[in-house]
Amino acid sequence: MLSIRNLAKTYPGGVRALRDVSLEIPPGMFGLIGPNGAGKSTLMKILATLLEPDTGSATLDGLDLVANKDETRRLLGYLPQEFGVYPKMSAVDMLNHLAVMKGITKSGERKETVEGLLQQTNLWDVRKKALGGYSGGMKQRFGIAQALLANPRLIIVDEPTAGLDPAERNRFLNLLSSIGRNVVVILSTHIVEDVRELCSRMAIISSGELLLEGVPVETIDALKGRVWRKVVATEAEREAIEKAFPVISMHLVGGLQELRIYSEQSPGQGFAGAEADFEDVYFHHLTRHRPN
Amino acid sequence: MFKDFFLFELKLRFRSISTYVFFLMPFLIAFFAVSTSDFGPIGAGKVFKNGPFALTTIFLQLTAFGSILIAAIFGPSILRDFQEDTYQLLFTKPISKLAYLGGRWAASFVTTVWVFSGLVWGAMAGAFMPWADRTRLAPIHFWWYLQPFLSVTVVQIFFLGSLFFCVAALTRRIVVVYLQGVALFALYLIGLVSVIATNKLERFWPSVFDSLGLIMFQNVTRYWTVVERNTQLVKWSGEFLYNRVVWTGVGFLALLAAFALFPMSAEVLGSRRSSKHAKEAREEEAAESGRPPRRFGVELPRVTQVFGSATTWKQLISMTRLRFFNIVHEVPFWAIALIMIVFVLVSGHFAGRSNGVEVWPVTYLMVSVVSGQSGLFLIIIGALYAGELIWRERDVRFEQIHDSLPLRDWADFVSKFLALTLVETVLASVVLVCGLLSQAMEGYFRFELG
Numbered sequence: 001m002l003s004i005r006n007l008a009k010t011y012p013g014g015v016r017a018l019r020d021v022s023l024e025i026p027p028g029m030f031g032l033i034g035p036n037g038a039g040k041s042t043l044m045k046i047l048a049t050l051l052e053p054d055t056g057s058a059t060l061d062g063l064d065l066v067a068n069k070d071e072t073r074r075l076l077g078y079l080p081q082e083f084g085v086y087p088k089m090s091a092v093d094m095l096n097h098l099a100v101m102k103g104i105t106k107s108g109e110r111k112e113t114v115e116g117l118l119q120q121t122n123l124w125d126v127r128k129k130a131l132g133g134y135s136g137g138m139k140q141r142f143g144i145a146q147a148l149l150a151n152p153r154l155i156i157v158d159e160p161t162a163g164l165d166p167a168e169r170n171r172f173l174n175l176l177s178s179i180g181r182n183v184v185v186i187l188s189t190h191i192v193e194d195v196r197e198l199c200s201r202m203a204i205i206s207s208g209e210l211l212l213e214g215v216p217v218e219t220i221d222a223l224k225g226r227v228w229r230k231v232v233a234t235e236a237e238r239e240a241i242e243k244a245f246p247v248i249s250m251h252l253v254g255g256l257q258e259l260r261i262y263s264e265q266s267p268g269q270g271f272a273g274a275e276a277d278f279e280d281v282y283f284h285h286l287t288r289h290r291p292n
Numbered sequence: 293m294f295k296d297f298f299l300f301e302l303k304l305r306f307r308s309i310s311t312y313v314f315f316l317m318p319f320l321i322a323f324f325a326v327s328t329s330d331f332g333p334i335g336a337g338k339v340f341k342n343g344p345f346a347l348t349t350i351f352l353q354l355t356a357f358g359s360i361l362i363a364a365i366f367g368p369s370i371l372r373d374f375q376e377d378t379y380q381l382l383f384t385k386p387i388s389k390l391a392y393l394g395g396r397w398a399a400s401f402v403t404t405v406w407v408f409s410g411l412v413w414g415a416m417a418g419a420f421m422p423w424a425d426r427t428r429l430a431p432i433h434f435w436w437y438l439q440p441f442l443s444v445t446v447v448q449i450f451f452l453g454s455l456f457f458c459v460a461a462l463t464r465r466i467v468v469v470y471l472q473g474v475a476l477f478a479l480y481l482i483g484l485v486s487v488i489a490t491n492k493l494e495r496f497w498p499s500v501f502d503s504l505g506l507i508m509f510q511n512v513t514r515y516w517t518v519v520e521r522n523t524q525l526v527k528w529s530g531e532f533l534y535n536r537v538v539w540t541g542v543g544f545l546a547l548l549a550a551f552a553l554f555p556m557s558a559e560v561l562g563s564r565r566s567s568k569h570a571k572e573a574r575e576e577e578a579a580e581s582g583r584p585p586r587r588f589g590v591e592l593p594r595v596t597q598v599f600g601s602a603t604t605w606k607q608l609i610s611m612t613r614l615r616f617f618n619i620v621h622e623v624p625f626w627a628i629a630l631i632m633i634v635f636v637l638v639s640g641h642f643a644g645r646s647n648g649v650e651v652w653p654v655t656y657l658m659v660s661v662v663s664g665q666s667g668l669f670l671i672i673i674g675a676l677y678a679g680e681l682i683w684r685e686r687d688v689r690f691e692q693i694h695d696s697l698p699l700r701d702w703a704d705f706v707s708k709f710l711a712l713t714l715v716e717t718v719l720a721s722v723v724l725v726c727g728l729l730s731q732a733m734e735g736y737f738r739f740e741l742g
């Protein structure tokens with residue numbers, strides 16, 4: 001269990017990246033979702049011992065992550081949002097090196113785990129190739145492999161599916177979910193499907209604040225029968241609806257603009273009931289908290 | 293359109309802090325060379341510190357050693373589009389070759405001339421300093437500053453800049469530009485050493501073809517008296533004129549070659565890239581065709597993590613090996629090492645003749661000559677890679693993963709130090725072998741290694 005209490009972080013420039021965030025994260029996949037600049041990466045960097053929070057604490061099964069950086073790093077698997085590689089090193093050499101760094105000093109075990117990871121991330125055939133020649137997807141898979149070294153008990157992956165094609169994304173999510181059953185996995189993304197498909201719990205954050213925390217399916221259920229849709233044709237019509245109802249989102253459907261709104265009763269006026277999905281949950285909570 | 297490219301490039305240059313740092317270097321050196329009594333190429337004596345001879349010498353030597361600045365300004369102007377991958381945006385627009393190449397070149401030229409004008413301003417400012425020795429300062433003559441600046445520095449910028457620009461435009465690889473610079477410098481030094489070693493005073497042809505002008509200037513002014521040195525500028529005639537004409541010509545040829553051979557098509561320019569992409573795609577496909585991974589019950593092998601002093605030691609070794617490996621797998625390292633070997637062998641060859649007297653190439657002499665010559669290279673490598681190692685993780689953007697590893701800070705630091713020591717040791721051993729080799733090449737086989 002990872003307990004995050006009242007974490008806050010303001011960058012030297014005055015940007016308040018995190019404001020008083022508290023979360024209880026049980027073992028399993030935990031999705032962090034929010035728009036760009038919401039504070040997801042800041043939160044993850046604090047948990048990955050790269051940033052010092054201004055206030056608050058984070059403890060994993062009693063271990064204070066902020067105070068005990070070295071111990072934390074021993075049980076951590078971290079995939080940053082953006083990272084580069086040493087261009088001349090091969091994947092197998094680099095993983096071997098990182099395995100030593102993570103304290104896997106028995107060479108037999110090291111070989112076995114490195115080879116296992118190369119196979120799992122589908123890099124086996126290119127393991128001896130210099131990392132500098134890897135494509136974006138291959139590099140991302142290398143990043144995933146290094147994050148899973150040494151059976152980490154806390155896995156932090158920042159936008160891991162960015163740059164992966166659909167097949168690779170599927171394979172990676174499979175790998176992560178089967179590994180992440182008994183350890184804490186925190187995954188940030190701005191792809192809503194990632195969270196719905198994968199995570200047993202999730203949190204929406206925006207402008208450094210926690211907007212919602214819960215089980216994805218339950219949050220969808222809470223919106224059942226409260227989402228309505230209507231095709232609009234003119235700007236005036238849209239403005240009128242926006243004045244009257246909280247608008248969740250606006251989509252193009254077959255070239256026509258469709259508005260989705262939140263209403264506890266039927267709004268009438270040509271609105272039809274819509275099946276609530278996770279995207280509605282996301283946008284509903286984002287717009288509801290947006291200061292007007 | 294020429295104007296747009298020119299002004300865009302100029303704006304970029306004058307917004308970058310490096311341009312001002314570059315300006316400060318010639319400024320400060322010229323400033324101290326004039327305002328203090330024993331700094332710089334003109335030492336003690338009766339020659340005016342801001343007289344025509346002194347100013348020409350200062351400009352000549354600082355421009356020669358400032359060639360690296362010329363490369364640093366001209367090279368990136370054309371390489372930037374390929375490093376940042378903006379060439380695909382650029383070459384899908386209807387732009388003319390002359391405007392593109394000409395604008396970039398002209399702006400680089402103006403920037404470089406401005407950077408080196410630091411020599412003029414520095415030398416002038418130096419003459420007004422209260423601590424400067426009045427007896428060694430002449431009143432300010434603007435022509436004494438301007439004439440050498442135009443005929444030495446500006447010509448040099450034109451010629452070297454065009455050459456760097458040409459190589460950058462045609463190869464589009466920073467490594468090659470860098471290599472070319474180092475190779476030219478080494479060739480020049482070799483030429484210099486061999487001309488001096490012949491001990492002939494008839495140096496008309498070496499003077500004409502002296503690209504940096506050091507021999508040429510020495511040859512022209514060899515018999516000048518102090519009075520001449522304090523009143524006369526080098527005339528635009530004889531070796532001096534021929535030399536400047538030859539190298540201006542080389543500059544024009546380089547520009548012509550760049551213009552004639554630069555392909556204005558994204559396809560050709562990016563061909564190396566796209567063939568790389570195609571190869572990647574093939575490899576990707578090959579990787580895909582492998583055994584489908586298991587969907588359920590994926591288990592990674594369990595490992596035991598051990599931490600303690602033994603692990604720290606292993607981490608230190610692994611980290612040092614990684615850093616050492618990264619340095620010796622880079623082209624610039626090999627370029628410098630190779631040039632050092634050539635240079636050491638050449639100077640070893642001439643070491644046998646001290647002051648025109650043939651002496652035995654005994655081991656102590658060879659090793660001292662060779663180690664003296666290579667010292668500079670060892671310092672260059674040390675400085676280059678010390679900086680490189682400190683920023684290594686940040687440069688390759690691996691720092692976030694690196695910083696979240698359970699590795700002690702001191703071990704990380706020590707690994708950098710060890711890797712650098714290892715690199716220097718390897719190079720020093722190569723120098724030693726070169727010394728012995730050049731001794732052997734002189735046909736003297738009494739090696740005294742003890």
